[in-house]
Amino acid sequence: MANKTMVVVPTYNEAANVRFLVDKLLSLNVANLEILFVDDASPDGTGQVAENLAQELPGRVHVIHRPCKLGLGTAYIQGFNWALGHGAEYVVQMDADFSHSPDYIPQFLGFAQQFDVVIGSRYVSGGKLDEQWSAGRRLLSWWANSIWTRLILGVKTKDATGGFKCWRRSALEQIDLQRIRSTGYVFQVEMCYAAEQAGLRIKEIPIYFADRRIGQSKMSGRVKLEAALRVFEIRWRYRTTRTIKRAPQPVVQPIASRVTSIVREEPGGKGALRGMSRTKDR
Numbered sequence: 001m002a003n004k005t006m007v008v009v010p011t012y013n014e015a016a017n018v019r020f021l022v023d024k025l026l027s028l029n030v031a032n033l034e035i036l037f038v039d040d041a042s043p044d045g046t047g048q049v050a051e052n053l054a055q056e057l058p059g060r061v062h063v064i065h066r067p068c069k070l071g072l073g074t075a076y077i078q079g080f081n082w083a084l085g086h087g088a089e090y091v092v093q094m095d096a097d098f099s100h101s102p103d104y105i106p107q108f109l110g111f112a113q114q115f116d117v118v119i120g121s122r123y124v125s126g127g128k129l130d131e132q133w134s135a136g137r138r139l140l141s142w143w144a145n146s147i148w149t150r151l152i153l154g155v156k157t158k159d160a161t162g163g164f165k166c167w168r169r170s171a172l173e174q175i176d177l178q179r180i181r182s183t184g185y186v187f188q189v190e191m192c193y194a195a196e197q198a199g200l201r202i203k204e205i206p207i208y209f210a211d212r213r214i215g216q217s218k219m220s221g222r223v224k225l226e227a228a229l230r231v232f233e234i235r236w237r238y239r240t241t242r243t244i245k246r247a248p249q250p251v252v253q254p255i256a257s258r259v260t261s262i263v264r265e266e267p268g269g270k271g272a273l274r275g276m277s278r279t280k281d282r
């Protein structure tokens with residue numbers, strides 16, 4: 001039996017996305033892949049839609065229902081712990097909104113054979129943001145990644161704010177999730193920072209980051225400001241932590257090309273990997 005992959009998806013008002021997402025994830029034909037939604041009593045009924053899916057697809061779709069909006073960070077921590085407790089060897093994290101194309105997941109899993117963390121990155125060569133993003137939005141995202149997190153925390157990861165990643169079980173165990181305190185969006189930055197501090201082998205692979213298909217972002221101006229300020233709090237909390245010397249990065253070329261060709265052959269896939277930097281996942 002192949003190792004279990006758990007895709008953890010936090011949801012808040014994603015009722016129109018979750019069924020499409022499940023269909024797409026299951027059509028990837030990744031062996032032993034399961035999906036865990038962590039829903040915060042979404043007013044639009046996402047929790048019920050996800051629950052219906054869990055009933056239709058027992059053992060493949062799971063839902064954690066939380067009583068109210070408790071934040072992205074705590075949703076992920078709860079989801080990761082649940083995934084580890086249920087035997088996942090690989091844990092994928094992603095948005096529900098198709099900004100993170102499921103088509104990349106086989107490639108993530110290919111790289112995860114040799115790396116501890118695989119990050120879908122908008123800021124490595126070949127990575128790309130949706131053409132519809134305004135100049136202001138681009139600038140803010142670039143500033144957060146290329147200036148802010150680098151300046152305050154010294155993170156080397158180019159897309160430290162991104163939320164599309166694949167963790168090996170051992171990586172999450174080494175990070176020690178109990179130490180992660182970020183409840184909101186800055187969770188992504190803290191996890192990146194903690195991964196670097198733990199000396200994990202990190203691979204950033206280029207992704208095309210599409211604008212969400214349906215629904216609205218929960219990322220308001222206030223949330224952005226709060227995330228920016230919370231970076232200082234992370235710096236303070238980790239002030240006594242020493243970075244563990246990073247293990248040498250492995251050579252990965254053969255696996256990368258093999259996995260890419262598998263994805264290209266996928267029937268009917270819209271193929272974010274086909275002409276990756278151009279194709280929109282919509």
Ligand SMILES: Nc1nc2c(ncn2[C@@H]2O[C@H](COP(=O)(O)OP(=O)(O)O)[C@@H](O)[C@H]2O)c(=O)[nH]1
Binds near residue numbers: 218
């Ligand atoms: N459970 C839970 N999910 C959340 C919360 N805030 C955002 N999400 C989900 O986290 C993912 C990322 O949020 P999104 O609005 O897409 O942020 P953006 O991609 O930065 O615009 C989506 O799947 C949201 O539904 C929250 O407080 N609780």
Ligand SMILES: [Mg+2]
Binds near residue numbers: 099
């Ligand atoms: Mg999103």
